[in-house]
Amino acid sequence: MAGAVLELTDMNFSSEVLNAKTPAVVDMWAAWCGPCRLIAPVLEELAGTYQGKMTFGKLNVDDYPQMAAQHRIMNIPTLLVFKGGQEI
Numbered sequence: 317m318a319g320a321v322l323e324l325t326d327m328n329f330s331s332e333v334l335n336a337k338t339p340a341v342v343d344m345w346a347a348w349c350g351p352c353r354l355i356a357p358v359l360e361e362l363a364g365t366y367q368g369k370m371t372f373g374k375l376n377v378d379d380y381p382q383m384a385a386q387h388r389i390m391n392i393p394t395l396l397v398f399k400g401g402q403e404i
Contacts (some may be wrong), residue, residue, distance in 0.1 A: 319363030321356075322373035326380050332373055334349045334401040340371040343388070344394040352393040 322332055326340065333340040343359055345352035356374075363372040377384040377392055387396060387403070397404050 319367050323365050324375040336371045338370050339399040342396045343374040345388045349392050357399040
């Protein structure tokens, strides 16, 4: 069962990830990235499986380069896991 993967921006990152009541997985991706497109269905499946237990989101590094730099993203796809507002 596929679930909803949130579209993250610099405006909603704090509320959806850092202040989330559940652990959050963030996919740092870009539209031109082939491997990013390959893992998207897997993340959707996990979002459905763990609905209510984990938050899944994706942030386009081309649209929000400052967020990518803030999290020291050097390559994509990169998956980050957050719990209690902290990257773990």
